Amino acid sequence: MDAIEMIKDRRSVRKFKKEKVDRETMREIIELSRWAPSWANYQIARYTLVDDKATLGQLANDGVKGFVYNMKTLQNATGVAVLSFVKGKSGRLDQAKLDLMKEELSDANATIWEAFDAGIACQTFCLAAHAKGVGTCIFGVINETSIAQAVHLPEEETVAALIAYGYEDGPHAKPTPRKEIDEIMRFI
Secondary structure: OOOHHHHOOOOOOOEEOOOOOOHEEEEEEEHHHHHOHHHHHHOOOEEEEEHHHHHHHHHHHHHOOOOHHHHHHHHHHOOOEEEEEEEOOOOOOOOHHHHOOOOOOOOOOOOHHHHHHHHHHHHHHHHHHHOOOOOOEEEEOOHHHHHHHHHOOOEEEEEEEEEEEEEOOOOOOOOOOOOOHHHHHHOO
Protein backbone atom coordinates (compact mmCIF):
# COMPACT_ATOMS: atom_id res chain seq x y z
CA MET A 1 0.00 0.00 0.00
CA ASP A 2 1.50 3.35 -0.96
CA ALA A 3 1.42 6.45 1.27
CA ILE A 4 -1.35 8.24 -0.64
CA GLU A 5 -3.59 5.18 -0.55
CA MET A 6 -2.90 4.74 3.20
CA ILE A 7 -3.79 8.36 3.98
CA LYS A 8 -7.04 8.14 2.03
CA ASP A 9 -8.00 4.66 3.29
CA ARG A 10 -7.31 4.87 7.04
CA ARG A 11 -10.46 5.17 9.18
CA SER A 12 -11.24 5.23 12.87
CA VAL A 13 -12.25 1.68 13.82
CA ARG A 14 -14.61 1.08 16.71
CA LYS A 15 -15.60 -2.55 16.13
CA PHE A 16 -12.89 -5.13 16.61
CA LYS A 17 -12.65 -8.89 16.21
CA LYS A 18 -12.00 -10.87 19.40
CA GLU A 19 -8.58 -11.91 18.03
CA LYS A 20 -5.72 -10.15 19.82
CA VAL A 21 -3.03 -8.43 17.80
CA ASP A 22 0.12 -10.39 18.61
CA ARG A 23 2.90 -8.56 20.42
CA GLU A 24 5.38 -9.04 17.55
CA THR A 25 3.06 -7.15 15.20
CA MET A 26 2.76 -4.38 17.78
CA ARG A 27 6.58 -4.25 18.05
CA GLU A 28 6.70 -3.81 14.26
CA ILE A 29 4.18 -0.96 14.48
CA ILE A 30 6.21 0.77 17.19
CA GLU A 31 9.39 0.17 15.16
CA LEU A 32 7.77 2.17 12.34
CA SER A 33 6.27 4.76 14.70
CA ARG A 34 9.63 5.68 16.18
CA TRP A 35 10.49 7.32 12.83
CA ALA A 36 8.01 10.14 13.49
CA PRO A 37 9.81 13.49 13.38
CA SER A 38 10.07 15.50 16.60
CA TRP A 39 11.39 18.81 17.91
CA ALA A 40 15.21 18.73 17.89
CA ASN A 41 14.90 14.95 17.42
CA TYR A 42 14.11 14.56 21.13
CA GLN A 43 11.78 11.63 20.34
CA ILE A 44 9.52 12.28 23.32
CA ALA A 45 6.73 9.84 22.34
CA ARG A 46 6.27 6.74 24.49
CA TYR A 47 3.88 3.85 23.87
CA THR A 48 2.46 1.75 26.69
CA LEU A 49 0.59 -1.14 25.07
CA VAL A 50 -2.18 -2.73 27.11
CA ASP A 51 -3.67 -6.09 26.09
CA ASP A 52 -4.61 -7.27 29.60
CA LYS A 53 -8.43 -7.52 29.89
CA ALA A 54 -8.53 -6.28 33.50
CA THR A 55 -6.50 -3.16 32.70
CA LEU A 56 -8.55 -2.55 29.54
CA GLY A 57 -11.66 -2.70 31.74
CA GLN A 58 -10.14 -0.26 34.22
CA LEU A 59 -9.28 2.15 31.40
CA ALA A 60 -12.84 1.83 30.02
CA ASN A 61 -14.33 2.56 33.44
CA ASP A 62 -11.96 5.28 34.67
CA GLY A 63 -10.02 6.58 31.67
CA VAL A 64 -12.62 8.13 29.34
CA LYS A 65 -14.63 10.36 31.70
CA GLY A 66 -17.75 8.22 31.42
CA PHE A 67 -18.05 8.88 27.67
CA VAL A 68 -20.17 5.85 26.82
CA TYR A 69 -19.17 5.68 23.16
CA ASN A 70 -15.48 5.37 24.09
CA MET A 71 -16.25 3.02 26.99
CA LYS A 72 -17.98 0.60 24.59
CA THR A 73 -15.14 0.80 22.08
CA LEU A 74 -12.57 0.04 24.80
CA GLN A 75 -14.64 -2.86 26.14
CA ASN A 76 -14.69 -4.30 22.62
CA ALA A 77 -10.99 -3.69 21.87
CA THR A 78 -8.30 -6.31 22.39
CA GLY A 79 -5.64 -3.66 22.94
CA VAL A 80 -5.04 0.00 23.62
CA ALA A 81 -1.93 2.12 23.26
CA VAL A 82 -1.42 4.79 25.88
CA LEU A 83 0.49 7.44 23.96
CA SER A 84 2.47 9.60 26.34
CA PHE A 85 5.32 12.05 26.02
CA VAL A 86 8.32 13.01 28.11
CA LYS A 87 7.66 16.46 29.58
CA GLY A 88 10.00 19.41 29.33
CA LYS A 89 11.83 18.58 26.09
CA SER A 90 9.95 19.69 22.97
CA GLY A 91 9.89 23.42 22.30
CA ARG A 92 13.01 23.99 24.38
CA LEU A 93 16.66 24.10 23.49
CA ASP A 94 19.33 23.24 25.98
CA GLN A 95 22.09 25.77 26.68
CA ALA A 96 24.65 23.94 24.53
CA LYS A 97 22.39 24.18 21.49
CA LEU A 98 21.63 27.82 22.26
CA ASP A 99 25.35 28.58 22.46
CA LEU A 100 25.88 26.90 19.10
CA MET A 101 23.12 28.97 17.55
CA LYS A 102 24.41 32.21 19.14
CA GLU A 103 20.92 33.55 19.70
CA GLU A 104 18.19 33.57 22.30
CA LEU A 105 15.13 31.49 21.44
CA SER A 106 11.89 31.63 23.39
CA ASP A 107 10.31 28.48 24.72
CA ALA A 108 6.92 30.18 25.22
CA ASN A 109 5.29 27.64 22.88
CA ALA A 110 6.94 24.63 24.50
CA THR A 111 3.70 22.94 25.57
CA ILE A 112 2.29 23.43 22.08
CA TRP A 113 5.33 21.65 20.64
CA GLU A 114 4.89 18.75 23.07
CA ALA A 115 1.32 18.32 21.83
CA PHE A 116 2.46 18.78 18.23
CA ASP A 117 5.12 16.06 18.57
CA ALA A 118 2.60 13.75 20.26
CA GLY A 119 0.17 14.37 17.40
CA ILE A 120 2.77 13.49 14.78
CA ALA A 121 3.63 10.33 16.73
CA CYS A 122 -0.07 9.45 17.04
CA GLN A 123 -0.74 9.77 13.30
CA THR A 124 2.42 7.81 12.50
CA PHE A 125 1.31 5.03 14.87
CA CYS A 126 -2.15 4.88 13.25
CA LEU A 127 -0.74 4.79 9.71
CA ALA A 128 1.82 2.13 10.66
CA ALA A 129 -0.97 0.06 12.25
CA HIS A 130 -3.12 0.47 9.13
CA ALA A 131 -0.21 -0.69 6.95
CA LYS A 132 -0.02 -3.83 9.11
CA GLY A 133 -3.77 -4.50 8.88
CA VAL A 134 -4.56 -3.23 12.38
CA GLY A 135 -7.41 -0.78 12.94
CA THR A 136 -7.15 2.12 15.37
CA CYS A 137 -9.32 4.74 17.05
CA ILE A 138 -7.87 7.77 18.83
CA PHE A 139 -9.65 8.97 21.99
CA GLY A 140 -9.43 12.61 22.99
CA VAL A 141 -11.96 12.55 25.84
CA ILE A 142 -9.68 11.05 28.46
CA ASN A 143 -8.77 11.29 32.13
CA GLU A 144 -4.99 11.59 32.00
CA THR A 145 -4.52 11.08 35.76
CA SER A 146 -6.57 7.85 35.91
CA ILE A 147 -4.83 6.48 32.82
CA ALA A 148 -1.36 7.32 34.16
CA GLN A 149 -2.19 5.55 37.44
CA ALA A 150 -3.67 2.48 35.72
CA VAL A 151 -0.56 1.88 33.59
CA HIS A 152 1.99 3.09 36.17
CA LEU A 153 3.26 5.81 33.87
CA PRO A 154 6.64 7.29 34.88
CA GLU A 155 6.30 10.70 36.59
CA GLU A 156 8.20 12.51 33.81
CA GLU A 157 5.57 11.50 31.22
CA THR A 158 2.14 12.92 30.39
CA VAL A 159 -0.70 11.03 28.69
CA ALA A 160 -1.47 12.49 25.25
CA ALA A 161 -4.07 10.03 23.93
CA LEU A 162 -5.55 6.57 24.10
CA ILE A 163 -5.49 4.62 20.84
CA ALA A 164 -7.71 1.53 20.77
CA TYR A 165 -6.40 -1.07 18.33
CA GLY A 166 -7.36 -4.43 16.93
CA TYR A 167 -8.45 -6.25 13.81
CA GLU A 168 -11.46 -4.54 12.26
CA ASP A 169 -14.74 -6.45 12.54
CA GLY A 170 -17.15 -5.82 9.71
CA PRO A 171 -16.87 -3.90 6.47
CA HIS A 172 -14.27 -1.13 6.21
CA ALA A 173 -16.01 2.22 6.68
CA LYS A 174 -16.59 4.36 3.64
CA PRO A 175 -14.87 7.75 3.58
CA THR A 176 -16.72 10.61 5.21
CA PRO A 177 -17.25 13.76 3.17
CA ARG A 178 -14.27 16.08 3.05
CA LYS A 179 -14.32 19.86 2.75
CA GLU A 180 -13.54 21.22 -0.67
CA ILE A 181 -9.91 22.18 -1.12
CA ASP A 182 -10.76 25.87 -1.59
CA GLU A 183 -12.33 25.89 1.90
CA ILE A 184 -9.08 24.84 3.58
CA MET A 185 -6.32 26.30 1.40
CA ARG A 186 -5.07 29.81 0.68
CA PHE A 187 -2.29 31.13 -1.51
CA ILE A 188 -0.61 34.43 -0.66
